[in-house]
Amino acid sequence: MEETDLRLESSLWVGNKRYRAVLTGWHFNWTEVDKKNIDKKTISVPVAEVIGVEEGRVEILPQKSIEDTDKDFTVFYVKRSSSGSSYGLLWRLGRTQFSCLSRVLRDQWTKHLRAALKTHSPLRPNRLLVFINPFGGKEKGRKIYHSLVAPLFELAGISSHVIVTERANQARDHLLKKDLTGFDGVVCVGGDGMFSEILHGLIGRTQQEAGLCENDPAATLQPCPLHIGIVPAGSTDCVCYATVGVIDPVTSALHIIIGDSQPLDVCSVHHASALVRYSVSLLGYGFYGDVLAESEKHRWMGPLRYDYSGTMVYLSNRSYAGIVQYLPADPLLSSPRDRTRCLSGCGVCSRSTERLFSHSSDAGSLYSSHLSQFSSDTEGEWVSVEGRFRCVSLTCMSSSCPKSPLGLSPSAHLADGTGDLILVWDTHPLGFLKFLYRHTSTQDQFDMPFVEVHRVKAVRFSLPPEKEEEAYEEIRGSSGGIDEEAGYIETVSRSGSQVSLAETGTGREMTKEQKTTTPFLCGLCCSKAPAVSVWNCDGEILPTTEILSRIHGQLVRLYARGIEDGAAMHNCGEENDKCDSRYTLHK
Ligand SMILES: CCCCCCCCCCCCC/C=C/[C@@H](O)[C@H](COP(=O)(O)O)NC(=O)CCCCC
Numbered sequence: 001m002e003e004t005d006l007r008l009e010s011s012l013w014v015g016n017k018r019y020r021a022v023l024t025g026w027h028f029n030w031t032e033v034d035k036k037n038i039d040k041k042t043i044s045v046p047v048a049e050v051i052g053v054e055e056g057r058v059e060i061l062p063q064k065s066i067e068d069t070d071k072d073f074t075v076f077y078v079k080r081s082s083s084g085s086s087y088g089l090l091w092r093l094g095r096t097q098f099s100c101l102s103r104v105l106r107d108q109w110t111k112h113l114r115a116a117l118k119t120h121s122p123l124r125p126n127r128l129l130v131f132i133n134p135f136g137g138k139e140k141g142r143k144i145y146h147s148l149v150a151p152l153f154e155l156a157g158i159s160s161h162v163i164v165t166e167r168a169n170q171a172r173d174h175l176l177k178k179d180l181t182g183f184d185g186v187v188c189v190g191g192d193g194m195f196s197e198i199l200h201g202l203i204g205r206t207q208q209e210a211g212l213c214e215n216d217p218a219a220t221l222q223p224c225p226l227h228i229g230i231v232p233a234g235s236t237d238c239v240c241y242a243t244v245g246v247i248d249p250v251t252s253a254l255h256i257i258i259g260d261s262q263p264l265d266v267c268s269v270h271h272a273s274a275l276v277r278y279s280v281s282l283l284g285y286g287f288y289g290d291v292l293a294e295s296e297k298h299r300w301m302g303p304l305r306y307d308y309s310g311t312m313v314y315l316s317n318r319s320y321a322g323i324v325q326y327l328p329a330d331p332l333l334s335s336p337r338d339r340t341r342c343l344s345g346c347g348v349c350s351r352s353t354e355r356l357f358s359h360s361s362d363a364g365s366l367y368s369s370h371l372s373q374f375s376s377d378t379e380g381e382w383v384s385v386e387g388r389f390r391c392v393s394l395t396c397m398s399s400s401c402p403k404s405p406l407g408l409s410p411s412a413h414l415a416d417g418t419g420d421l422i423l424v425w426d427t428h429p430l431g432f433l434k435f436l437y438r439h440t441s442t443q444d445q446f447d448m449p450f451v452e453v454h455r456v457k458a459v460r461f462s463l464p465p466e467k468e469e470e471a472y473e474e475i476r477g478s479s480g481g482i483d484e485e486a487g488y489i490e491t492v493s494r495s496g497s498q499v500s501l502a503e504t505g506t507g508r509e510m511t512k513e514q515k516t517t518t519p520f521l522c523g524l525c526c527s528k529a530p531a532v533s534v535w536n537c538d539g540e541i542l543p544t545t546e547i548l549s550r551i552h553g554q555l556v557r558l559y560a561r562g563i564e565d566g567a568a569m570h571n572c573g574e575e576n577d578k579c580d581s582r583y584t585l586h587k
């Protein structure tokens with residue numbers, strides 16, 4: 001046996017085969033020794049991907065069982081396999097039971113492996129705050145967490161405080177107000193709406209503690225210190241799919257356990273100097289807004305509500321007038337049409353990290369550089385277009401999801417500090433159908449004469465003056481009046497409870513009733529098409545039509561690593577499901 005610091009080497013047995021096992025600090029490898037040279041295969045596991053080390057012969061599935069033999073130990077680690085339909089890789093729990101010649105040697109192996117784990121994965125969480133939405137998606141959040149995720153957290157020695165929500169916004173309010181001392185991260189078991197609650201809670205809490213005003217659209221917001229883990233149990237699960245590459249609770253749990261860290265851009269949405277909401281995936285007006293408004297009436301259908309509502313809204317054949325202004329991002333850094341993909345270890349995002357945070361010690365200059373984007377001096381840099389649109393969408397990331405495996409903008413980046421603005425001008429119904437259909441394949445949805453895509457830092461949307469009046473009349477007509485005295489933006493969640501109040505002074509914002517009835521009833525049941533649509537902000541309907549939206553680079557961090565390139569990881573010559581070389585190659 002050889003031993004230096006964290007290095008350890010000895011013979012170990014797996015079953016009746018003898019292996020030469022080596023722990024180098026970064027990797028744990030074992031190679032069968034009594035085999036002919038040509039057949040020798042080394043299994044190599046990065047220490048960062050070891051989930052747990054247990055004395056004895058241990059199994060955790062289907063139930064935990066321990067055979068407490070004193071010369072054995074069991075190592076659990078990440079094992080990859082192809083996901084079939086998705087672009088990312090599925091992660092599974094690999095397990096190997098080793099036997100040593102003595103108990104002393106066994107204790108040395110377990111001690112060294114555990115010490116290596118501590119040294120090489122500094123972001124592994126010890127304590128997590130878990131929120132489960134029992135009503136998300138197919139209402140399986142509780143089962144998913146307790147049967148698939150909790151046993152893995154236990155194996156990894158993570159303690160968790162679990163809250164099953166009883167109302168919308170409970171998770172957000174908890175994060176805004178309660179003591180979060182001792183937690184390393186927050187886990188969301190649910191869909192994009194539940195993620196959004198956690199996003200708002202954490203961003204709000206961080207700004208409160210930093211004394212920053214979220215209502216100021218020019219403020220440089222403070223990045224959140226706590227990581228967010230997403231265990232998918234919703235309807236679209238776009239944030240999970242776009243950051244992990246698969247919708248799979250076990251894969252997500254393993255990323256959380258090893259403390260993976262993926263920064264994420266966040267888009268703020270303001271109206272009349274008041275924060276309305278934050279978004280990470282879809283900020284969409286027109287088609288996507290109408291689909292969401294319609295789908296809320298069919299929540300009982302579960303995830304299928306989006307297919308049904310999508311068809312109905314498509315058939316209603318609507319377009320909307322609007323003025324879109326945008327602040328272009330530096331075209332030398334990247335382009336939404338460069339046909340690249342933001343994958344794990346993305347160079348564009350890493351270079352952005354340097355750019356975004358290189359002056360962070362000089363807080364004053366960073367703040368003023370952001371401010372300048374909105375000052376009158378730089379007004380000339382904004383580009384303005386006006387016309388009728390099928391949809392106007394802004395996304396900070398690809399927004400890929402099972403419905404659209406490459407997403408709304410396949411070359412968008414998770415953490416480059418920019419968003420992609422997609423303008424779909426009014427066109428004939430078949431053209432629009434073709435545009436939508438291309439989202440489901442690898443065909444380029446931007447290669448159409450009525451579609452534009454721009455990489456941007458900020459976007460403003462407003463109504464042409466005559467439409468503004470028409471919209472106001474429409475709102476008055478359908479709601480029986482707005483409380484003009486109040487002058488508040490009231491954001492109402494999908495389940496109907498109040499999300500936030502922000503003073504605006506305009507009194508022209510839609511009420512809850514307008515949001516859920518105006519666009520669809522006017523478009524399908526009445527002869528007159530509505531003058532305005534609504535904004536779909538990560539699955540929430542915004543109460544305002546005119547907005548200013550700005551991208552904040554890397555404002556939050558997820559327990560994820562971006563989509564792994566399956567082709568690069570599986571070059572061992574074995575078929576995916578037979579492959580037991582779990583080693584991350586060629587990053
Ligand atoms: C003819 C085939 C048409 C296929 C159109 C496919 C276009 C799909 C793009 C989907 C982008 C999704 C962006 C994510 C949005 C979610 O935040 C939001 C809320 O999700 P959840 O909390 O899970 O309910 N989902 C939606 O707004 C659904 C949009 C569906 C559009 C058809």
Ligand SMILES: Nc1ncnc2c1ncn2[C@@H]1O[C@H](COP(=O)(O)OP(=O)(O)O)[C@@H](O)[C@H]1O
Pocket residue numbers: 132133134135136137138164165166167168169189190191192193194195197233234235236237493494495539
């Ligand atoms: N206990 C609860 N009861 C009702 N609504 C809830 C509850 N917990 C969370 N929500 C809300 O449910 C909405 C949808 O949740 P989500 O998990 O995203 O599911 P889905 O993907 O099916 O829409 C979110 O906006 C969230 O605020």
Ligand SMILES: [Ca+2]
Pocket residue numbers: 265395396397412413414415416417418419
């Ligand atoms: Ca981005």
